[in-house]
Amino acid sequence: MIELFSSETPNTRKISIMLEEVGFDFKITKIDLSKGEQFKTQFRKISPFSKTPVIIDHENGKSVFESGAILIYLGEKSGKFYDVKDRNLINQWLMAQMGNVGPMIGQHHQFHHFNPGKSKFGEEKFFDQAKRIYGDLDQRLGQTKYLAGENYTIADIATWPWISRHEWHDIGLKKYKNLSKWYIEIAKREAVIKGFDFLKNGSIIPQL
Ligand SMILES: N[C@@H](CCC(=O)N[C@@H](CS)C(=O)NCC(=O)O)C(=O)O
Structure with a gap:
């Protein structure tokens, strides 16, 4: 299962769309940017620049930040849309x-x-x-x-x-x-x- 740390922005939508496209099971964890939740110590452990989106792949415990890197990760994992x-x-x-x-x-x-x-x-x-x-x-x-x-x-x-x-x-x-x-x-x-x-x-x- 993939956990998507998200805000309602185009960068997060890249990942929610990709997850739907490849059919992976996923859950959303909302990060409220207006409340500064991106700066919390726990979140910064997986997002060094305090930005969404980030994913954790709970199958292997890996986290990935930066939407481009996440798309590549999901493309390689699924074998789809990244031939x-x-x-x-x-x-x-x-x-x-x-x-x-x-x-x-x-x-x-x-x-x-x-x-x-x-x-x-x-x-x-x-x-x-x-x-x-x-x-x-x-x-x-x-x-x-x-x-x-x-x-x-x-x-x-x-x-x-x-x-x-x-x-x-x-x-x-x-x-x-x-x-x-x-x-x-x-x-x-x-x-x-x-x-x-x-x-x-x-x-x-x-x-x-
Ligand atoms: N290059 C990054 C940009 C991510 C980004 O700018 N995220 C914004 C929302 S679209 C954010 O989390 N901003 C919070 C902040 O800078 O405090 C990516 O594509 O993942």
Whole structure:
């Protein structure tokens, strides 16, 4: 059984979706970031930067932090969505999510959605970065069905939850035809619908 230490964020949704996709038994342990629970000594033993998500695999007692590393761990353990022959490509698109898509769109959330009016520079910089990412992903998805080629992989599972916050972005997902098509197709997957609502509080995937 896998224990997922979680907050209701795109980074955690990567893992709840992956767990649903591979069909592993899992339980959720909620970490309330607003109460500072991520800084508790016990949690920091498995999360050295005090961040969610983290998993403990109770089959072997191993813990894994960093969502990209968790996806790789679950991909290797299940033998799904991380095919050995495609790993070079999957790793590139996964690392691009971890190093670019998540951090840039995350800052766009901070400046544009949560703190408008506080920094013109921050708002403009990260709006521009988020728009560029939409354009770059759209271009890629005009060439291949999924980010790492013709198969749905952990690179898509890592990236999709960030696009699922498109209503906060004010970029207009609809204008990006290839990205929209990819987004809607993945949004229809049963595991994605279940994994999106991992807290079972009725969270519904935003449509276009
Ligand atoms: N690179 C990390 C980022 C994780 C992350 O930023 N988690 C946020 C929620 S989305 C968090 O736990 N923040 C709490 C804090 O920084 O105090 C990953 O992908 O796992």
